[in-house]
Amino acid sequence: xxxxxxxxxxxxxxxxxxxxxxxxxxxxxxxxxxxxxxxxxxxxxxxxxxxxxxxxxxxxxxxxxxxxxxxxxxxxxxxxxx
Numbered sequence: 001x002x003x004x005x006x007x008x009x010x011x012x013x014x015x016x017x018x019x020x021x022x023x024x025x026x027x028x029x030x031x032x033x034x035x036x037x038x039x040x041x042x043x044x045x046x047x048x049x050x051x052x053x054x055x056x057x058x059x060x061x062x063x064x065x066x067x068x069x070x071x072x073x074x075x076x077x078x079x080x081x082x
Contacts, residue, residue, distance in 0.1 A: 011045030031060035
């Protein structure tokens with residue numbers, strides 16, 4: 001499985017968690033000790049964002065990573081890669 005797809009999925013899940021909690025990107029950035037621009041990059045699944053930034057955002061959302069078998073990509077996800 002392509003690693004960029006996995007990071008993109010993680011970013012989308014983080015965005016959904018943030019929105020479900022009623023937080024703005026600025027609110028989440030403050031809680032995580034990051035800039036709003038970094039939170040935007042995390043949510044976009046930017047490959048240049050450090051694992052530390054992802055961990056800070058997840059911690060601010062009271063979440064953690066879990067390693068599970070990867071699901072096959074959807075047609076929509078494949079379209080976003082190309």
